[in-house]
Amino acid sequence: MKPFVRSGDFWSGIVLAALGAYVVGQARGWVYMAEDGPGAGFFPTWYGAVMIVLSLALVVTSIIKPAAAGKPVVWNDLGRALGCWVAFVACIALMPLAGFAVSFALLTWFIVKVMAGRPQRVALTVAVGFALGFYALFELALDLALPHGLLF
Amino acid sequence: MDILDGLLQGFQVALTASNLTMCVIGVVLGTIIGVLPGLGPPATIAMLLPLTFKLDPTGAMIMLAGIYYGAKYGGSTTSILLNVPGESSSVVTCIDGYRMALKGRAGPALGMAAIASFIAGTFGVVALMLVAPPLAKLSLAFSAPEYFALMVLGLAMVVLLSGESLVKALLAMLVGLWIASMGTDLFSATSRFTFGQVQLLGGIDFVIVAIGVFAVGEVLGNMEPVKPAEMLPVPKGLKNLMPTWEDMRRCRFAFVNGSVIGFLIGVLPGAGSTIASFISYGIEKAVSRHPEEFGQGAIEGVAAPEGANNAETGGALVPLILLGALVLWGFKPGPLFIQDSPQLFWGLVASMYIGNVLLLILNLPLVAVFAQLLRMPSYAMYPLILGVSIVGVYTASSSMFQLGLLAVFGLLGYAMRKLDYPTAPLVLGLVLGDPMEKALRQSLMMSQGDLSILFRPIPSVLLGIAALLLMIPLFRKFNALRVQMIDREA
Numbered sequence: 001m002k003p004f005v006r007s008g009d010f011w012s013g014i015v016l017a018a019l020g021a022y023v024v025g026q027a028r029g030w031v032y033m034a035e036d037g038p039g040a041g042f043f044p045t046w047y048g049a050v051m052i053v054l055s056l057a058l059v060v061t062s063i064i065k066p067a068a069a070g071k072p073v074v075w076n077d078l079g080r081a082l083g084c085w086v087a088f089v090a091c092i093a094l095m096p097l098a099g100f101a102v103s104f105a106l107l108t109w110f111i112v113k114v115m116a117g118r119p120q121r122v123a124l125t126v127a128v129g130f131a132l133g134f135y136a137l138f139e140l141a142l143d144l145a146l147p148h149g150l151l152f
Numbered sequence: 153m154d155i156l157d158g159l160l161q162g163f164q165v166a167l168t169a170s171n172l173t174m175c176v177i178g179v180v181l182g183t184i185i186g187v188l189p190g191l192g193p194p195a196t197i198a199m200l201l202p203l204t205f206k207l208d209p210t211g212a213m214i215m216l217a218g219i220y221y222g223a224k225y226g227g228s229t230t231s232i233l234l235n236v237p238g239e240s241s242s243v244v245t246c247i248d249g250y251r252m253a254l255k256g257r258a259g260p261a262l263g264m265a266a267i268a269s270f271i272a273g274t275f276g277v278v279a280l281m282l283v284a285p286p287l288a289k290l291s292l293a294f295s296a297p298e299y300f301a302l303m304v305l306g307l308a309m310v311v312l313l314s315g316e317s318l319v320k321a322l323l324a325m326l327v328g329l330w331i332a333s334m335g336t337d338l339f340s341a342t343s344r345f346t347f348g349q350v351q352l353l354g355g356i357d358f359v360i361v362a363i364g365v366f367a368v369g370e371v372l373g374n375m376e377p378v379k380p381a382e383m384l385p386v387p388k389g390l391k392n393l394m395p396t397w398e399d400m401r402r403c404r405f406a407f408v409n410g411s412v413i414g415f416l417i418g419v420l421p422g423a424g425s426t427i428a429s430f431i432s433y434g435i436e437k438a439v440s441r442h443p444e445e446f447g448q449g450a451i452e453g454v455a456a457p458e459g460a461n462n463a464e465t466g467g468a469l470v471p472l473i474l475l476g477a478l479v480l481w482g483f484k485p486g487p488l489f490i491q492d493s494p495q496l497f498w499g500l501v502a503s504m505y506i507g508n509v510l511l512l513i514l515n516l517p518l519v520a521v522f523a524q525l526l527r528m529p530s531y532a533m534y535p536l537i538l539g540v541s542i543v544g545v546y547t548a549s550s551s552m553f554q555l556g557l558l559a560v561f562g563l564l565g566y567a568m569r570k571l572d573y574p575t576a577p578l579v580l581g582l583v584l585g586d587p588m589e590k591a592l593r594q595s596l597m598m599s600q601g602d603l604s605i606l607f608r609p610i611p612s613v614l615l616g617i618a619a620l621l622l623m624i625p626l627f628r629k630f631n632a633l634r635v636q637m638i639d640r641e642a
Contacts, residue, residue, distance in 0.1 A: 008571040009320075016323055023330055023345075030342050037597030040342035043589040044333055051326045054319050061319075077376040078570075084375040085563055088368065088538060092555045104542070108535035115375055116531035126532055134539055144547050147555070 013058035020055060023048030084115060099149035105131035159281065162498030165210060166506055174211040175503050178218020179510045185219065186226020210496050214503040221273060221504070224425065224461050225511055228265040232454070233258055234537055236367040241425035241461045243579050244433045246366060248446060248453030255449050260395040264403060264451055265458040266515040267395065268410055272459030273508040275411035279463075281501050294610075296594035301611035301618070303588040306427040307580060308618035309434035318625045321577045324568065328581020331356055332589075339593060351553040359548050361582050364558045365575050367541045369565020371534045394516075395451065403455040406436050410459020417460070426583050429457035430576075434621070462508075 023044050031039025091107035098106075105127040113123035138144045165171060207215075227242035232249035245265070252261040294302075307325055334345040335355030346352040395403075410432045417428035436456035437446040446453050545558045568575050599605035606615065 012567075012571045012573070016327070019327070019330070026345065030337075030344070031340065033601065034340075037601065038593045040337040040340045040344060042596075043592065044330075044344065047326050047329045051323065051330075054323050054326070058319050058323070081372040081375045081566055085372055085559070085566070088562065089556075089559045091538075092542070092552070092559055095555070096552060100542070100546075104535075104539050107538065111375075111535050111538075112531045118531055126535070130532075130535055130539060134543065138543055138547075144543065145550065146543065147546055147552065 007062045009058050009062040013055045013062065016055035017052055017059065020048045020051030023051065080115065084111065087111070095147040095149055097149045098151050100146040101131040101135050102149070102151070103147075104134060158494055158498040159502060161494065162500070162502030163505075165495055165499030166214065166502035170208070171211050171214050171499065171503065172506070174207075174215040175218050175507050176510060178215035178220075179222040179507050179514065182219035182222020182224075183226040183511070183514065186223035186229070210499045213496065213500055217500060217504060218507050221269075221462060221507060222511060225266065225269050225458075225515060228269075228454075228458050228461075229262060232261045232265065234367070234533075235370045236537060236541070237362055241429045241457075243362065243366070243426070243576055244429045244457040245454055245461075247433070247576060248448070248450050251447065251449030252451065252454065257449065257451075260399055260451065261454050263516065264395045264399060264454050266512060267400075268403065268407060268455040268459040269462040270508055270512040271407045272411040272414055272461075272463035273511070274505065276415045276463035277501060277504040277508065279411075279415045280504075296591045296598060297605050297608055297611045298614070300588060300591035300595055301606065301614035302427070303584045303591065305614045305618045305621075306430055306584060307577075307588075308621040309430045317572070318622075320573045324573050324575065325577035325581035328578040328583075329585040329588075331361060331578075332582045332585025338590070349553075351551065355586070356557060356582075357548060357554070358579070358583055360545050360554055360557050361561050362579050363541045363544055364561025365565030365568065365578060367537050368558065368562025369569055369575070371537050372562060372566035373569045374530065374534065399451050403452050405439065406432075406452040406455035407459055409435055409439075410456045410461075411463045413456075414460030414463030425461050426580065428460040428463075430580060432456040432460035438624075 027041040027044035027048055030041035030044075032041045032045060033039060087107055087110045091103045094103040094106070108130050109123050109127035112118045112126050113120060118126075135146065139146050166175065224241065227237060228245050228249065230236045231242040231245040232253050235246050235250040237243045237246055249261045249265070252258065330345070332355070334352055336343055336353050343353060413432040413435065414425070414428045417425075417431065433446075433453060433456050436452050437443050440446065440450070440452060442450065541558060542555060545554050548554075565575060567573075568578070595605050596603070606612075
């Protein structure tokens, strides 16, 4: 495998070049210059074009000088971070049904028990304590509306 | 009425029991609100404004001003301790403040933030008092081309913050500009980059991106190691939490820099404290004898932006007062405001002196209390950050869709960390994208598409400085090559 294929700069450059192309492509559908001045497509066309140039420069640099490109991505580390992100997304997705307190308690339990490997008793205590604490502070004391679900 | 008489009258107004109480309430409330990410001073002032209609206008303005500068200090607390900016102008404080906290210097960072805020805030009030009338006239001379050039300069400062790669910093900034473009174009009502989502028609709030990229991204990054991160060391005792004399000596220029830049930027309507904090940080780094320490926990990197952030409060009141905020109370804003409503103007100025002293008295002893946050185990800290992030975004938007965006930007923040992209340029691009596009398009409308309007004297100077800043990394590389060649020859 070529060294640049493991480089984060190479892949991020490609993604950003694609984003730049998308921006310019979309901007071409809007007015660039009208009679009274620049239209909605003027600014995106320019920054989209600069984005393409810079991201291609990043890609080319990572191919020509692999040593100068960013450090190789350690894919194994991603698992734990993405696991936590999925739990965070699940917590948000659960809120319309279970409300903030329950969803947040489950997220807290997941982080303390599964991610940090703390004993069940600690995980449950922290989860319930935080959920009640947030509810008491924001909902009751500060009168700020937290997400409510169908159940709670 | 001369300045001294006006100030004496102002202190008579501000030191009445009711107005002093308003000032204390404003400062304390502001500090608490500033600590909460997402609930920034503009949102708080907007929420409280209807409640102040029944109050005396002077007392109400004093309280609102107290909330404003109290929140500015409070915003630095979460930046330093949690790497979560309480508001946009605290973003830059994260860079070195959080690094200092990681090195066990959370106390001095918080202490320095309080001291720099006090010094620069006091400077801002004195400057406001002395130069408000002439500066207000000058700020009115700024129009779209000047604003555009000023914002380009602010973005060029990104170069000085960019760390290793200029290209990556610029790309991050461009992504920020793209996010800022999302929503309805106010000039033509065209929907841009909304992906067919009605919720995106209004654009994406800065708060969501900042909290996602900084707070959620940070938590995800810290989840990577199998073993949880060790608890950060926090020195015990107020004495150990205070900045040392060496810290104070290192920051002497930062105090001046933050004070002057903050005030001057604050005078310009719409420029705002975010630009002020970034520019003062960039200048501090540019003139430092140890620029390599910036981004690694340099205390000047906390003092300069925190100072600018607070000096700007004084400056910001010039256009605020002269251009419009007081319409709500039936006052007529304009250059004659000081003459027509001396009691309110000087009362407000005096209350800002008092508010700055109150902030220092309140915050220095509480540094120890804030620093105790770091004693919390990381497994408890991370859910807490995620919970506060959710509450902050939901409070600002009351929308589950925005919480979904929070998760998306959290992942973006994590990816940027993983791939060594700096996050501050993205946030600055987002903050400045909209007003910058507006200023550019207004400029070109004024000139009927002729770009020469951007080369009037003030924009020329500002754009020239921006171009020079962008070339600094090239000069550095050139210099490094030259040194290498000399070494080889030797």
